[in-house]
Every structure is written in C-alpha cells, then in structure tokens.
Amino acid sequence: FEALAEAMYKMTSAIMKFAPYGVFALIIPVVAVNGPKVLLPLLKVIVVVYLGCILHAALIYSGTLKIFANYSPIKFFKTVAPASIFAFTTASSSSTLPLTMKSAEDMGVPKSIASFVIPLGATINMDGTALYQGVCAFFIAQVYGLDLTIGQQLTVILTATLASIGTAGVPGAGLVMLTMVLQSVGLPLEGLALIAGIDRVLDMARTSLNITGDAACAVIVAATEKELIVDAPNEKEITA
C-alpha cells in the first residue's frame, strides 16, 4: 500500500509541476471560444463546493454521530479540528493520517480500531472528493451548454462515488479522477482546464471533509462495536 501510495505521489507531483503550463495552454482556447465570461462562474463553483462541504459535515456527520454513536458533534468537531486544519493546508489525506489517528484516539476510539479504519478511510472514504467531482461535472456541462438527462445525472453520482474511492490521498488526485466522471457521460475533457486553475482551493476544502469523515467513521465503528472509551483521558484535556 505504502509503495503504491509513494509511486502515485511521485507521479502526481511530476504532473502537478507541469500543470500550470498545461492549464494555461488549455484554458486559452476555452476562453477564446466562450469569452472571458466563463471565468466568473468559477467563483460560484468555489462557493458551491465549500458550502456543500460545510453542509455535509454539519448535517451528515453530526447526524450520524448523534444517531449511531450518541457522540456530541460539538465535541467531535473540536477534537478533529487540528487534523481538519492540517488537511486543509496540505490538501493530502495521506499526510494527515497521523493527526487523524491521534484525534480519533483522543475521542476514545481504541488504537486497534483507529489503526484499521483511518488508513482505510484515507484511501477509499472521500466524500469531499465525490462531492467536488459531482459539482465540477455539472459545472462543465453548464459551461458547454449541455443538458444532462436524469440518467446521466445518476451516472455522474455513481461514477463520482466510484472515482472518489479510487482517488489517492494526495493533492490534485481528484482532478485526475474527474476525467473518468466526465467521460462516463460524454462531457468534454477540455472542461478540466477551467477547474484546474482553481483546483488547489477546492482541494483544500474537500481534503478537510475527507479526513473529518474518516474520523467520524472511526467513532461510529468504535461505538457500534461497543469499544468507544467514554471520557477518554485526552478527550477531557481537549474539551476542558
């Protein structure tokens, strides 16, 4: 797993080095054909992705934590904050792994559960990435004036979920996997050029949501296994 992640990281880093030049070359024809007005909606994409991430954390994570683990969402978000902020700045679930594990343990998740659920989650559980890929696919369809049928919209949901599972926990990986989502419904791949310019900003939010989801899952798994340590010593320190 580690060797594969390292190889993926090296490959993505190499691609990302050339990305600014590639993005510039790709974005020129898109703007030339559609006019500079296509750049304004990018702000909307950023707002929608950020809002989506906040709503997902506030509604889905809080709700599932309360229902399945009877765990206070406020306590959860307070304890997971250092890991979420680290993920926000590094845009990498993999490099946030030690911090995510620590926050799960601080919340009372036993090491045996945290060390299984969190690394697994860091590779396959990426709600933020799926959300971002869905938003981007619909945005690209709108820019090109293509109407997606209900069937195509469902395909976007399905492929975005699958693509997010296959996405590596390194910066920019979600953008590479977005090609799969676009191809599944026949959207033009050139649309990626528009997203690439703002991808880092979106990556920060989605990675933060990704690792917050991993921590929430760990708490829920520990609770359903009846192994969640209530009043974990570290937890008291943090919430005190």
Ligand code: ASP
């Ligand atoms: N950067 C994300 C992560 O590490 C993956 C992605 O690009 O969506 O979680």
